[in-house]
Amino acid sequence: MSIKENIEQINTIKDEVTLKAGRKAGDVLLVAVTKTRTAEEINEAIDAGITDIGENKVQEILDKYDLVKDVRWHMIGHLQTNKVKYIIDKVSLIHSVDSIKLADEIDKRAAQNGIHMDILIQVNAAQEESKFGISTEETEQMIRYILNSCPHINIKGLMCIAPFEDNPDDVRIFFAQVKEQYDRFSTIQHERLNFKYLSMGMSHDFEVAIMEGSNLIRVGTAIFGERNYNI
Numbered sequence: 657m658s659i660k661e662n663i664e665q666i667n668t669i670k671d672e673v674t675l676k677a678g679r680k681a682g683d684v685l686l687v688a689v690t691k692t693r694t695a696e697e698i699n700e701a702i703d704a705g706i707t708d709i710g711e712n713k714v715q716e717i718l719d720k721y722d723l724v725k726d727v728r729w730h731m732i733g734h735l736q737t738n739k740v741k742y743i744i745d746k747v748s749l750i751h752s753v754d755s756i757k758l759a760d761e762i763d764k765r766a767a768q769n770g771i772h773m774d775i776l777i778q779v780n781a782a783q784e785e786s787k788f789g790i791s792t793e794e795t796e797q798m799i800r801y802i803l804n805s806c807p808h809i810n811i812k813g814l815m816c817i818a819p820f821e822d823n824p825d826d827v828r829i830f831f832a833q834v835k836e837q838y839d840r841f842s843t844i845q846h847e848r849l850n851f852k853y854l855s856m857g858m859s860h861d862f863e864v865a866i867m868e869g870s871n872l873i874r875v876g877t878a879i880f881g882e883r884n885y886n887i
């Protein structure tokens with residue numbers, strides 16, 4: 657199937673599941689994950705209606721930025737502090753804030769650019785050693801820290817990457833835990849905390865994620881096919 661057909665199919669499933677979850681079709685934002693993809697492929701996706709794309713490496717954003725049509729860029733991968741300066745004026749949302757050091761750097765660079773940066777906190781409810789992200793207790797501390805000390809950051813919600821399971825139903829509990837945290841922290845009253853995005857769900861688990869409350873899914877393989885990292 658073509659990129660366009662894949663996107664149409666995912667949008668259909670996404671809207672069906674959203675309705676099934678008792679929410680309005682269109683409630684869930686599809687972010688096309690474009691890592692390893694060429695500018696041509698990305699532009700094909702944009703022509704097919706994609707408004708938001710996600711990259712997990714700073715270098716790929718820089719390489720493709722001028723070649724890709726008008727679109728919102730999301731930084732979804734682990735972000736090193738020394739690379740924040742390269743993307744601060746290019747991305748509209750950083751999904752992967754997982755340390756105070758990184759928040760401080762984003763705040764500093766946003767201030768220098770005269771902007772406010774929208775971010776999500778990357779949480780790790782399953783406490784997996786191999787994944788970046790922080791625990792529930794640390795999440796609360798980080799939110800408080802950012803609200804107190806990072807005046808150029810707006811907190812827009814949470815992001816997570818579920819552990820990979822052959823059967824996506826096995827990560828349902830994980831998504832449910834993150835949704836619980838999302839609901840809890842969304843009640844914090846602060847002008848720079850406006851929860852809007854719960855970023856969870858990828859190609860193989862986005863249906864379960866939406867059922868459990870996700871409103872932003874990050875989908876690569878199901879749109880563009882399997883990735884080849886050797887190119």
Ligand SMILES: *Cc1c(COP(=O)(O)O)cnc(C)c1O
Nearest residue numbers: 689712732858859874875876877
């Ligand atoms: C690669 C990636 C995705 C997309 O994964 P697919 O399985 O290709 O849909 C989503 N989120 C993050 C953080 C990623 O790095």
